[in-house]
Amino acid sequence: xxxxxxxxxxxxxxxxxxxxxxxxxxxxxxxxxxxxxxxxxxxxxxxxxxxxxxxxxxxxxxxxxxxxxxxxxxxxxxxxxxxxxxxxxxxxxxxxxxxxxxxxxxxxxxxxxxxxxxxxxxxxxxxxxxxxxxxxxxxxxxxxxxxxxxxxxxxxxxxxxxxxxxxxxxxxxxxxxxxxxxxxxxxxxxxxxxxxxxxxxxxxxxxxxxxxxxxxxxxxxxxxxxxxxxxxxxxxxxxxxxxxxxxxxxxxxxxxxxxxxxxxxxxxxxxxxxxxxxxxxxxxxxxxxxxxxxxxxxxxxxxxxxxxxxxxxxxxxxxxxxxxxxxxxxxxxxxxxxxxxxxxxxxxxxxxxxxxxxxxxxxxxxxxxxxxxxxxxxxxxxxxxxxxxxxxxxxxxxxxxxxxxxxxxxxxxxxxxxxxxxxxxxxxxxxxxxxxxxxxxxxxxxxxxxxxxxxxxxxxxxxxxxxxxxxxxxxxxxxxxxxxxxxxxxxxxxxxxxxxxxxxxxxxxxxxxxxxxxxxxxxxxxxxxxxxxxxxxxxxxxxxxxxxxxxxxxxxxxxxxxxxxxxxxxxxxxxxxxxxxxxxxxxxxxxxxxxxxxxxxxxxxxxxxxxxxxxxxxxxxxxxxxxxxxxxxxxxxxxxxxxxxxxxxxxxxxxxxxxxxxxxxxxxxxxxxxxxxxxxxxxxxxxxxxxxxxxxxxxxxxxxxxxxxxxxxxxxxxxxxxxxxxxxxxxxxxxxxxxxxxxxxxxxxxxxxxxxxxxxxxxxxxxxxxxxxxxxxxxxxxxxxxxxxxxxxxxxxxxxxxxxxxxxxxxxxxxxxxxxxxxxxxxxxxxxxxxxxxxxxxxxxxxxxxxxxxxxxxxxxxxxxxxxxxxxxxxxxxxxxxxxxxxxxxxxxxxxxxxxxxxxxxxxxxxxxxxxxxxxxxxxxxxxxxxxxxxxxxxxxxxxxx
Numbered sequence: 001x002x003x004x005x006x007x008x009x010x011x012x013x014x015x016x017x018x019x020x021x022x023x024x025x026x027x028x029x030x031x032x033x034x035x036x037x038x039x040x041x042x043x044x045x046x047x048x049x050x051x052x053x054x055x056x057x058x059x060x061x062x063x064x065x066x067x068x069x070x071x072x073x074x075x076x077x078x079x080x081x082x083x084x085x086x087x088x089x090x091x092x093x094x095x096x097x098x099x100x101x102x103x104x105x106x107x108x109x110x111x112x113x114x115x116x117x118x119x120x121x122x123x124x125x126x127x128x129x130x131x132x133x134x135x136x137x138x139x140x141x142x143x144x145x146x147x148x149x150x151x152x153x154x155x156x157x158x159x160x161x162x163x164x165x166x167x168x169x170x171x172x173x174x175x176x177x178x179x180x181x182x183x184x185x186x187x188x189x190x191x192x193x194x195x196x197x198x199x200x201x202x203x204x205x206x207x208x209x210x211x212x213x214x215x216x217x218x219x220x221x222x223x224x225x226x227x228x229x230x231x232x233x234x235x236x237x238x239x240x241x242x243x244x245x246x247x248x249x250x251x252x253x254x255x256x257x258x259x260x261x262x263x264x265x266x267x268x269x270x271x272x273x274x275x276x277x278x279x280x281x282x283x284x285x286x287x288x289x290x291x292x293x294x295x296x297x298x299x300x301x302x303x304x305x306x307x308x309x310x311x312x313x314x315x316x317x318x319x320x321x322x323x324x325x326x327x328x329x330x331x332x333x334x335x336x337x338x339x340x341x342x343x344x345x346x347x348x349x350x351x352x353x354x355x356x357x358x359x360x361x362x363x364x365x366x367x368x369x370x371x372x373x374x375x376x377x378x379x380x381x382x383x384x385x386x387x388x389x390x391x392x393x394x395x396x397x398x399x400x401x402x403x404x405x406x407x408x409x410x411x412x413x414x415x416x417x418x419x420x421x422x423x424x425x426x427x428x429x430x431x432x433x434x435x436x437x438x439x440x441x442x443x444x445x446x447x448x449x450x451x452x453x454x455x456x457x458x459x460x461x462x463x464x465x466x467x468x469x470x471x472x473x474x475x476x477x478x479x480x481x482x483x484x485x486x487x488x489x490x491x492x493x494x495x496x497x498x499x500x501x502x503x504x505x506x507x508x509x510x511x512x513x514x515x516x517x518x519x520x521x522x523x524x525x526x527x528x529x530x531x532x533x534x535x536x537x538x539x540x541x542x543x544x545x546x547x548x549x550x551x552x553x554x555x556x557x558x559x560x561x562x563x564x565x566x567x568x569x570x571x572x573x574x575x576x577x578x579x580x581x582x583x584x585x586x587x588x589x590x591x592x593x594x595x596x597x598x599x600x601x602x603x604x605x606x607x608x609x610x611x612x613x614x615x616x617x618x619x620x621x622x623x624x625x626x627x628x629x630x631x632x633x634x635x636x637x638x639x640x641x642x643x644x645x646x647x648x649x650x651x652x653x654x655x656x657x658x659x660x661x662x663x664x665x666x667x668x669x670x671x672x673x674x675x676x677x678x679x680x681x682x683x684x685x686x687x688x689x690x691x692x693x694x695x696x697x698x699x700x701x702x703x704x705x706x707x708x709x710x711x712x713x714x715x716x717x718x719x720x721x722x723x724x725x726x727x728x729x730x731x732x733x734x735x736x737x738x739x740x741x742x743x744x745x746x747x748x749x750x751x752x753x754x755x756x757x758x759x760x761x762x763x764x765x766x767x768x769x770x771x772x773x774x775x776x777x778x779x780x781x782x783x784x785x786x787x788x789x790x791x792x793x794x795x796x797x798x799x800x801x802x803x804x805x806x807x808x809x810x811x812x813x814x815x816x817x818x819x820x821x822x823x824x825x826x827x828x829x830x831x832x833x834x835x836x837x838x839x840x841x842x843x844x845x846x847x848x849x850x851x852x853x854x855x856x857x858x859x860x861x862x863x864x865x866x867x868x869x870x871x872x873x874x875x876x877x878x879x880x881x882x883x884x885x886x887x888x889x890x891x892x893x894x895x896x897x898x899x900x901x902x903x904x905x906x907x908x909x910x911x912x913x914x915x916x917x918x919x920x921x922x923x924x925x926x927x928x929x930x931x932x933x934x935x936x937x938x939x940x941x942x943x944x945x946x
Contacts, residue, residue, distance in 0.1 A: 014251040019200060026193035027200060028250040029113045030098050033239070034106040038246030042109055045097050047247040049201050050255055051238040053091030054262035059230055060086050062266070063273040065477025066340030067311070071223050071507070077216035087205050088213055089157070089227060090234040093164045096136025098194045100125055101176070101184040118193060121183050130176040130184040137162035138174045139185065139194055147210045152218050152822075159824040160228050164235060166466035168228075170826035204255045220535070222472070222506035224824050229473025233447065237265060237438070270436040274342030274449040274477065275369045280306070281333050289333075289367050290326050295574035297551035298327045304553045304569055305331040311339045311509040312557025312565075313500070313529040317517050319765035320700020322551060322574060324513045325357065325483060329364045332479040335509040343478040345446065347455035349487045351380040352647065353677035357483075358452040359388055365450055372450070374432040379445040379453030384884060385640050389434075396433040443467045446474025455482055459492060459842035462499035463811050464828055466837050472502060479509045484676050486514045486521065486693050490801045491844035493521070494808035497528040501819060504532030504558075515700060516693035516768055518776040526556050526566065533558035537819045542566060550769050579703055579764040582718040583757040587725045588735060592686055593622050595720065596667065599684060600627075602711040603662060605654050607682035608669045609698050611690065611723065611738040613637050613891075617941050620669045624940075627667055635671040638942035639853055639864055641885030654680035656705040663709075674701060681705050683714035688723030688738055691746040692753060692775035695721070696768055721754045729785040743800065745793035749775045752783050804844055811840045849895045851902060851920035853886035853937060861905065861921075864937075873905030875914060884913065888920065888943065890930070897931025 013024055032045035060069065060083050073082030096102065100120030103113045114120075137158040144154045159168050175181050186194075199210060207213050219227070238244055243265030247253050283302050286294040294302070297318050305314060314331060318324050325346075332344050346361055348354040358378045366373035374396070378389045439448040446457055447470065458480065461471035480503060488496050503510050512525060523541060531539040542564055549570025556566045586595060596606060608623075610616040613635045620633040632653075634646045653666045668680070672690075675697045681704040687695065703717040724747070726732035732751045739747060753771060762771065774780045782790040809816070813827070841847065853864040854873065861869040864886030867879050875883050890898060898918050905921075908914035922928045926937040927946070934946045 015204075015254045015256075016200065016250060019196065022189075023193075023196040023200070024250060025116050026118065026189070026196055029109075029116050029118070030103065030193065030197060031106065031109040031113075031248075032094055032097055033241070033246060034109055035246060036106075037241065038244075039241040041246030042106075042248045043244070043246035044248060044250065044253055045094060046197060046201060046250070047253045047258070048238060048244075049091045049094055049197075050204060050253065050258035051244050051261055052093065052234045053087045053201075053205050054255070054258035055238045055266070056087045056090030056230070056234040057083070057259070058262055058266045058271075059090075059234055063271065064230075065274065065342040066277060067507070068223075068226065068477050070340060071219065072227070075215045075217045075219040075223070081216075084206050085213065085215060086227070086230070088202065088207065089160055090231045091201060091205060092136075092140065092198070093161050093231050093235055094132065094136060095140050095161065095194070095198055096132035096134065096138075098190075098197050099130065099132065099135045099139070099184060100186045100190070101128075101130035101135055102132045117189055118186065119188065120186060124180055124183045128176060128178060128180045128184060130181070131165070133162050133165050134169065134174045134176075135185060138181070140198070141171075143195060143198060143210065144214075147214075149211075149214050153214050155825070156218055156221075156224050156823040159827075160224065160231055163228050163469065163824060163827075164231050166232075166469075168824045168827040170829060173826075173829075218822065220505050221822060221824060222502050222532070225469050225472045225502070225827075226476040226506065227473075228824065229469035229471070229476075232467065232470055233444075233473060237269070237271075238262070240265065243268065269438050270432060271438060272375060272436070272449060274375070275336075275365070275372045276342055277340070278333065278337045278342075278368060280337035281330060286326070286330055289330060289364055295323060297322055297553075297571040297574065298330075300551075300569055300571035301327045301331055301553045302334060304555050304567070305334040306338070307567075308335070308338075308555055308557055309559060309565070310557040311335065311341075311507045312533075312555060313504070313526065314509070314511045315517070315522060315525065315554040316511065316513050316551070317522075317553075317769075318513075318515065318551035319573060319768065320515045320697065321704040322515075322765075324515075325360065325481075328481045328483075328511045328513055329361070331511055332481060332509070333368065335479050335511075339507075339509065341477055341479050341509065343449045344451070345458070345475060345478045345480050346452045347458050347480070347482045348452070349455060349484040349676045350673065351382050351454055352643075352673060353483070354378065354380050354452055354454055355386050355388075356679070357677075358386065361450065361452050375435050375449040377435045377439060377445060377448035377451050377453075379448075379451050379457055382640055382887075384881070385644055390881075392433040443470045444474075446471050448474075451478075455485075455488070455492075455496075456842050458482065458499050459495035460840075462495040462502065462813050463840045463842065464813050465811075465840050466828075468813060472506075475503065475508060476506065479511065481511045481513070483513045484515075484697075485512045485525070486517050486697075487676060489804075489844065491804045491808045492842060493524070494805055494812055495842050497524060498812045498814060500525060500528040501532035501814070504529035505535060507533070515765075516696045516772045518693065519773055520776060522554065526554070530556055530558060530564040530566075531819070534562055534564065535820055537817065539564070544568060548769075550765055573765050575706075578766045579717055580761045581699060581702075581764050582716055582761055583754060583759070584718060584720045585726075585754060585758045586686070586720050586722040588723055588733075589725070590722070591622075592619060592722070593626055595686070596623065597626065599713050600665060600667075600711075602713060603665045604683040604711045604714040605663050605666045605681070606668070606684045606686065606714075607654070607674060607680060607698075607701055608667065609674055609685070609687040610669065610671055611688040611735065611741055613671055613942075614945070615688070615735070615737070616669050616671050617944060620941060623667055623669065627665070630665045631667045631669065633669050633941060634673065635942060636673055636889060637891065639886045639888040639937075641865060642939075642942065651678075651680060654682060656681055656708045660707070660709055662711065674698070679704075681708055683708075683710045684718055684720070686720045686722065688735065689721055689747055689750055689754065690738075691742050692750045693772050695719075695750055695754075696764075696771065699762075699764060724751055726751065726755060729783075731786050731789040743793070743797050745790070745797035746775070748782075748786065748790050748793055749780075752786070755783070807844070811842075847895070848889045848892050849898045849918070850887055850889050851898060851918040852883060852914070853888055854883075854905065854919050854921050855924070855926075856921050857924055861907075869905075870907050872907035873919070874907035875911060880913065888937075890920075890943070894930050894933060897933070901931065 030045045032048035033043035035042045073079045076082040076085040104125040141158040362373045362376045383389050435448040544566045552570040554568045624631045682702045685702040687698050724732045724734045855862040861873045863882040867882040902918035905919045936944045
């Protein structure tokens, strides 16, 4: 046995004088970070626990929204009690490191521990392992039980410890294998040492004893999941050796010192929360925020948000071009002010639609708090190619610092959570233009105060993936806005519904936007949110009087008694007169060239939407032969540089002219990417047949703005539908590829509506609800002679839908039947097995695969745009963006061939951005072979299969 002075060092015992000499000896050797992982000096376990608690205090004070603090305080029994409980929960996470199973891992640390009498069986610890988060949960649960905590309170606290490395086991899974628990936990003095550590930490954060920590109520499971995410956040920050170097002398360890270390780290990392408490805006503030007067539907939505008694769900259904996103942003501001939320997550259907929304959200946030505009993050895989984001990142480089990797410190395993392409900087920092670099790490993006990204970010928060708690913590305190929710198919809807359940239980306001939402889908979304709010597996919705008007706003929440409340209000559309859209049919095989040659004698702007890339390319070639440079092509099989340039050009060409002059002749041939949040205004629409809701979305790209000068031949809004053929009373035949994409049933229903309206008109938006409802109503009558074909197609479609839903169920966060569970225990178990993150997909089907186009010639390699690379493809920093601009997503049929044959260039193997990339090397004519396919990359057409 060594003396306390020897164990604690010459610095003395400091604030730990109240401990017995034996307790100080134990706490002086139990280590949390080895010297190799703590900047060269071992970090005592108590030091790391206090560092984490100190970081947690800053998260509470300077990051968490009031809404989150209120919920924690309600469970703890008061405001100060809530803060103290939060700090304790974050700091206690590593209790399990005070076991032989962990202390044996580092030779130097193990020697010191054994020297004070904390010994173990070497044969056992060398062969058997016990994860320290599992050990910590087991030890903590037993101590809490001995202290007198109720089973209910113990039951929700131990999973926070057990899950702090990303997954929640069941209680039975906490035990190590082969009946070695007692030896891996330690006998002799080990239980006393573990209790001494726990009690010393508990007193250091402000409690009299362990019994005093027990909360007054059990928080919702959603709040537990968010708390778990904040435990991980605090742990990762406090694990950085640069800001928290090792302390191996007990006398140097204390709560005050931990607070100073945490404050320095927090400030240096530049971590901040949202906009804090804001003043509730009125309808009159709409024009201040956006520079235009609110339309009737926008006024109604804002008033509905102001009338919600509790945080809940809003569904805003309005025509394309009605200004739904502006509506949602001001409604989010209203809800934030009323209920203590201080940020937003805006989820868009695609990366391309996220980019303009990022600009809009930054401008809106700046009107509320000019400093907060610099905290808006763009979150998708291609943000590097967003010029605004890249400019902000460049301007913000000096405001950021490098954040070191965080290791699990367990049996030689590491997760490199933190990585940075920013250089450390100790200079005075200018005003921040982007969120702190710490938020840019993997799985952390949603933790940024304001986030714009794809809906996938929310869907991933509803998957049984490692560290899912970080994603849910990122949504805590934010108002969630999801655009184009009708675009979620049955597979994506499984994750959307699951996400809404958790958000409903967490009391997070959600605003869903759609132009064409089928009634069944609306009911499903309402039911999921309200079931979550009531902690029910299934919920019968209360009777609701459906408003026949359109636009309309539906609001739902659970009242103080937990009973669901649903209200619906209709509003007049902003147009004084509805858009009377002429519906015409162009049978498959008839010439689009002849049609447009006839219609465009005096010019005009035309949008042609094809359902596949191949059809779009063929149409482009035919039209280009006649109209030349007036024809443009846009689809997903273009490299990111080309696609961005074409998109930007077409948005200008097909946008309204403010000077009232007629726009030049323009024909844009595009795929489905033009049907979502694509702000063009065509004079004429030609489109392949699609399901009714998507067809109406496409119609929304036509005649969007008043005051646009249109040539006489295209002055009347007209949609020409092609892609199918039909003879009187005969079941139509469809383009094969379109049928494979959408299914025969949906196309039959849409074709019936189109043929019925052919030669007549649809009144938009008035008829939108009726058209969508009929198209998705299996009881709707079929045209004469179609009954059998429709019934067969319906059965085939229903079977496929069930199969896709079953596939998604493998990855959904909560299994059916478990939604009423009260704790996180076993959350990551599905069919008895953990789901690998690499297996999880939130969009259906085998995904395509990204490659980087590289041109080869006799001199070596060039980037797709012609910039010369090194002899082996080496990429200088100034050429990196040119190389990445050649990123191209190949279709799924090439995935296997790419994985089998394409590798990084030799000069990329040590490059942090390129070392895992697949190089698609093309010759001087743009040609190459991928597997059994000969392909060519064309400057105008993108990827062409030859």
